[in-house]
Amino acid sequence: MSEVIVVxxxxxxxxxxxxxxxxxxxxxxxxxxxxxxxxxxxxxNLDVVMGLENRIVYxxxxxxxxxxxxxxxxxxxxxxxxxxxxxxxxxxDKTSVNPEQMKKLVDELREEFDYILLDCPAGIEQGxxxxxxxxxxxxxxxxxxxxxxxxADRIIGLLEAHEIKKVExxxxxxxxxxxxRGDMMSIEDVQEILAIDLxxxxxxxxxxxxxxxxxxxxxxxxxxxxxxxxxxxxxxxLGEEVPLLDLESKGGVWTKFVGxxxxx
Amino acid sequence: xxxxxxxKKKSSGDVAKDRLKLLLISDRADCxxxxxxxxxxxxxxxxxxxxxxxxxxxxIQITQTESDGNNGSVPALYANIPIKDLKxxxx
Numbered sequence: 064m065s066e067v068i069v070v071x072x073x074x075x076x077x078x079x080x081x082x083x084x085x086x087x088x089x090x091x092x093x094x095x096x097x098x099x100x101x102x103x104x105x106x107x108n109l110d111v112v113m114g115l116e117n118r119i120v121y122x123x124x125x126x127x128x129x130x131x132x133x134x135x136x137x138x139x140x141x142x143x144x145x146x147x148x149x150x151x152x153x154x155x156d157k158t159s160v161n162p163e164q165m166k167k168l169v170d171e172l173r174e175e176f177d178y179i180l181l182d183c184p185a186g187i188e189q190g191x192x193x194x195x196x197x198x199x200x201x202x203x204x205x206x207x208x209x210x211x212x213x214x215a216d217r218i219i220g221l222l223e224a225h226e227i228k229k230v231e232x233x234x235x236x237x238x239x240x241x242x243x244r245g246d247m248m249s250i251e252d253v254q255e256i257l258a259i260d261l262x263x264x265x266x267x268x269x270x271x272x273x274x275x276x277x278x279x280x281x282x283x284x285x286x287x288x289x290x291x292x293x294x295x296x297x298x299x300x301l302g303e304e305v306p307l308l309d310l311e312s313k314g315g316v317w318t319k320f321v322g323x324x325x326x327x
Numbered sequence: 328x329x330x331x332x333x334x335k336k337k338s339s340g341d342v343a344k345d346r347l348k349l350l351l352i353s354d355r356a357d358c359x360x361x362x363x364x365x366x367x368x369x370x371x372x373x374x375x376x377x378x379x380x381x382x383x384x385x386x387i388q389i390t391q392t393e394s395d396g397n398n399g400s401v402p403a404l405y406a407n408i409p410i411k412d413l414k415x416x417x418x
Binding site: 207208209213216217220241242244245246247248249252255298 | 335338339341344346347348350351354355362
């Protein structure tokens with residue numbers, strides 16, 4: 064049975080696209096057939112994060128308008144033959160597609176794929192309405208900051224009103240050194256405030272910047288804590304119980320780096 | 328955090344958490360400042376029938392309180408109404 068998951072946050076810049084790329088790639092590593100849809104019409108980015116920007120011929124709007132068949136617009140990933148991207152249009156705007164069209168498109172893709180991941184634009188306007196239209200499940204990405212959490216709370220309310228029952232939280236860009244000092248809200252704090260199930264916590268990791276530079280998601284990479292965190296999220300999406308990653312002790316590059324400063 | 332720091336001030340993480348808790352209650356209640364102002368004016372009117380109050384010093388806000396039942400914390404309307412004179416203004 065296929066599942067449609069929307070990755071959303073309300074606020075921009077908290078890591079929706081990075082999360083979509085890594086979770087999608089991670090699910091493909093676990094042998095699921097996955098398609099990623101960039102629903103951010105006018106500001107497409109998932110293609111560059113995936114490193115597939117040079118292969119785009121058709122896009123989401125072309126498919127919806129009937130200029131091409133879905134298959135023609137899907138781009139196969141460089142590494143994983145069971146991972147595909149449906150890129151967004153760069154020169155159009157959010158009103159080029161409506162929620163009914165998105166729902167129809169997503170339902171067609173259900174027949175072919177195990178997981179359909181939608182990268183949602185920031186905001187709560189039409190782009191958001193389009194992205195959530197056909198979704199069964201939502202991953203809410205937030206950082207431990209007042210503004211991001213406030214927006215996440217608003218989004219959670221809208222998803223509930225839209226009767227999306229499975230809504231889970233990813234706390235992104237955690238800095239355990241700051242949490243320890245009391246200068247950043249902890250995973251528990253964020254979870255307590257938003258009161259939804261936690262599906263994962265991802266540390267702030269330099270490796271994410273490097274992997275985005277290279278256009279290769281870092282999920283599954285064992286020398287990066289963030290890579291492991293994303294892998295764990297993928298297992299949890301499949302329904303497996305995985306304990307929360309110890310963001311402090313394991314010797315990821317990031318922890319070592321912080322350790323260097325602490326000694327001095 | 329040192330022992331003395333404990334007395335100095337709350338950590339910024341805790342400040343953030345407390346601010347958010349209050350903020351989200353009013354966000355969720357969809358209580359705009361306008362609505363709060365209307366509630367405030369109505370309260371002034373009603374109470375003023377029975378006693379003289381300091382309308383300037385009146386403060387209302389939506390906060391959270393532990394419920395008597397088992398459903399954890401629930402939103403509550405908190406009002407601080409300074410009384411100038413307990414006697415009925417008409418008397």
